[in-house]
Amino acid sequence: MDEERQPATSRRRLLAGSAAGLVVGGGGGLWAGTRWGNDATTTPAASAPPTGAAGPDGRGSPVAATGDRQAGVDRPATPPRQLAFVVLGEGAGAPPDRAAVAALLARLGEDIDALTATDPADPRMPDGPGNLTVQVGIGAAWADAAAPGLGDRVRLPAFRGSDALPDELRDGDLVLAVAADDPALPDHVVDLLLAGLAGPHGLRVLWVQRAFRSPGEGAVVRNPLGFRDGIIQPADAAAMDGGVWIADGPAAGGTIGVVRRFVLDTAAFGALDAEAQASVIGRRPDGTPLSGGDPDGEVDLTAKTPHGEYLVPADSHARAAHPSFTGSPLMARRSYAIRIDGEGIAPRPGLLFWSFQNDVAVFARTQQRMDRVDRLMDFATPTAELGYLVLPGFTADRPLGSGLFGA
Ligand code: HEM
Numbered sequence: 001m002d003e004e005r006q007p008a009t010s011r012r013r014l015l016a017g018s019a020a021g022l023v024v025g026g027g028g029g030l031w032a033g034t035r036w037g038n039d040a041t042t043t044p045a046a047s048a049p050p051t052g053a054a055g056p057d058g059r060g061s062p063v064a065a066t067g068d069r070q071a072g073v074d075r076p077a078t079p080p081r082q083l084a085f086v087v088l089g090e091g092a093g094a095p096p097d098r099a100a101v102a103a104l105l106a107r108l109g110e111d112i113d114a115l116t117a118t119d120p121a122d123p124r125m126p127d128g129p130g131n132l133t134v135q136v137g138i139g140a141a142w143a144d145a146a147a148p149g150l151g152d153r154v155r156l157p158a159f160r161g162s163d164a165l166p167d168e169l170r171d172g173d174l175v176l177a178v179a180a181d182d183p184a185l186p187d188h189v190v191d192l193l194l195a196g197l198a199g200p201h202g203l204r205v206l207w208v209q210r211a212f213r214s215p216g217e218g219a220v221v222r223n224p225l226g227f228r229d230g231i232i233q234p235a236d237a238a239a240m241d242g243g244v245w246i247a248d249g250p251a252a253g254g255t256i257g258v259v260r261r262f263v264l265d266t267a268a269f270g271a272l273d274a275e276a277q278a279s280v281i282g283r284r285p286d287g288t289p290l291s292g293g294d295p296d297g298e299v300d301l302t303a304k305t306p307h308g309e310y311l312v313p314a315d316s317h318a319r320a321a322h323p324s325f326t327g328s329p330l331m332a333r334r335s336y337a338i339r340i341d342g343e344g345i346a347p348r349p350g351l352l353f354w355s356f357q358n359d360v361a362v363f364a365r366t367q368q369r370m371d372r373v374d375r376l377m378d379f380a381t382p383t384a385e386l387g388y389l390v391l392p393g394f395t396a397d398r399p400l401g402s403g404l405f406g407a
Contacts, residue, residue: 060131060181065116068253069393072135072177073356078218079334080131080179083211084186087172087386088203096145102405109400111196115189130182137175137257137388146404147250154256156387157364160371168206169384207384209261211336211352224337224349225269228287231296234330243329246358250403253392258363260353261384269379280375282318320374326365331357360387
């Protein structure tokens, strides 16, 4: 296919249509609430603003964990500012024990429901949950154990840079994505959940990434390159149903999560002048497309200079990632900034790219096209990646994972 030909289908028509080896629970034991005290008299803010919105204390208001779909994808609409992304693995060997996985997930759902409730008597959450969400997903091996072939719907192909990654940073069985506006909550809740997961199944933490976003409204945030990011998203509930949520089968109500962790060469990007930086992205830092128009508007891929050159350059990210070339519906993107630091190393910025789509090929085709033509990829090195199934929602009567691992 001529990659730079005019997109055959407009977006509107499309829319219409670390610490490897750490044994879980090693540092836990916090269920009794000892670290955070037992101040059962502390109550959450009485008059809560709309779901997930920032409250007067900056911690946001509670987001229900239960429902047809899990929280933490599009609930709350503005992704919480702090994230702890945790990937656990059972290790190669015997296939997963369905009954054990069913029990583990059901218990996890109960824990999440309790932790996100506003029970002032819960000593583990003396200040309430704020806008805490815990999204639970499973990797390809567990997906295959749930339903043969389901693993193929989440498994990622290798991309540019993937071969340099050890298996443990490309695979995993259980994902916990813990997000909250309160900077202290994600780590605390990860500790609680890991302590609760300690047991005979041998799950190990494969990697953990803390990540953060600036304050803002909706999915848009300024990324570590200084550009507004997350502008183009599925427009409405119909677009989410069409391109993000899984509609049928045992995974209905779930979605396919993809996470890719990148180190960004901000020094090299920062050495470019403003015009060159905008050419790499295809937009200006405030979002304005190089084809002109509103900062929150779409890029016009057909617009050209009087000399016949594309205004949104052929090797720019906005053109490379544009779904019209891959014939894909839009993925929902919720990226976070990260920082890679440690003793004896200069800190490096990075990006935890995080997307949701109901077909992993939408992500794969986009990334493969970016690997071929996108200059942005010269400034980004992947350091971990995973495709996983975000489990369907759960309720008191329908435990987490029961549609997939039930008898
Ligand atoms: C490596 C780090 C990345 C950075 C810094 C980055 C940054 C950006 C920016 C600034 C925009 C323009 C504003 C917007 O629409 O959000 C954008 C658009 C987009 N990005 Fe990325 N991105 C990265 C990785 C990825 C990856 C890995 C994918 C998927 C494989 C992706 C897919 C998209 C898509 C689909 C759009 C919207 C294109 C359109 O329809 O106009 N990005 N990105």
